[in-house]
Amino acid sequence: xQSVTQLGSHVSVxxxxxxxLRCNYSSSVPPYLxxxxxxxxxGLQLLLKYTSAATLVKGINGFEAEFxxxxxxxxxxxxxxxxxxAAEYFCAVSGVGNQFYFGTGxxxxxxx
Amino acid sequence: EAGVAQxxxxxxxxxxxxxxxxxxxxxxxATLYWYxxxxxxxxxxxxxxxxxxxxxxxxxxxxxFSAERxxxxxxxxxxxxxxxxxxxxxxxxxxxxxxxxxxxxxxxxSRLTVL
Numbered sequence: 001x002q003s004v005t006q007l008g009s010h011v012s013v014x015x016x017x018x019x020x021l022r023c024n025y026s027s028s029v030p031p032y033l034x035x036x037x038x039x040x041x042x043g044l045q046l047l048l049k050y051t052s053a054a055t056l057v058k059g060i061n062g063f064e065a066e067f068x069x070x071x072x073x074x075x076x077x078x079x080x081x082x083x084x085x086a087a088e089y090f091c092a093v094s095g096v097g098n099q100f101y102f103g104t105g106x107x108x109x110x111x112x
Numbered sequence: 113e114a115g116v117a118q119x120x121x122x123x124x125x126x127x128x129x130x131x132x133x134x135x136x137x138x139x140x141x142a143t144l145y146w147y148x149x150x151x152x153x154x155x156x157x158x159x160x161x162x163x164x165x166x167x168x169x170x171x172x173x174x175x176x177f178s179a180e181r182x183x184x185x186x187x188x189x190x191x192x193x194x195x196x197x198x199x200x201x202x203x204x205x206x207x208x209x210x211x212x213x214x215x216x217x218x219x220x221x222s223r224l225t226v227l
Contacts, residue, residue, distance in 0.1 A: 044155070092216075099160065100145070100157070
């Protein structure tokens with residue numbers, strides 16, 4: 001079975017500060033992991049995905065995530081937060097048969 | 113390439129009424145999903161189709177929810193009768209057959225308010 005846990009339902013950072021959103025996964029098979037972003041009144045769009053090619057994955061808008069098997073983690077980071085990064089972020093894992101399991105989400109607030 | 117289309121974007125109904133949502137996935141995408149997203153929560157899978165067959169509907173409340181994808185292209189999700197707790201955003205997503213463990217593409221969602 002696959003699942004993800006996102007630690008911290010709300011994160012606030014100052015503009016220009018480091019963004020760190022946490023995700024831990026559980027998977028009985030080598031996982032494929034994803035981070036999605038959701039802006040108000042919109043659907044989810046893909047930020048980045050890990051598919052075992054490289055442990056450090058770079059995505060759109062300056063975000064990146066590192067797969068750490070020993071810690072079963074896939075944390076999302078961005079060196080310098082921008083006001084436009086304020087949104088809801090979801091970690092997800094895919095399993096057999098293209099079944100996707102989402103975390104409960106982390107709301108990011110960027111303080112000017 | 114056109115994205116996943118959903119309609120209506122917003123719907124307000126009273127409890128015990130019925131409602132239907134429509135989704136047209138990206139052209140050629142064989143797998144289609146309906147998710148329910150309650151405010152403050154992550155998307156919860158309701159049903160997954162592969163072409164016109166159901167892959168997983170274990171979390172679909174079948175006493176009031178139904179979904180179909182008759183020709184393996186567009187899909188309709190129906191709720192009858194609606195309850196207050198059905199207030200949520202209903203998201204449709206699709207994935208291509210060649211994209212094994214690829215990414216989901218989401219529509220903008222249909223927001224349902226049940227009064």
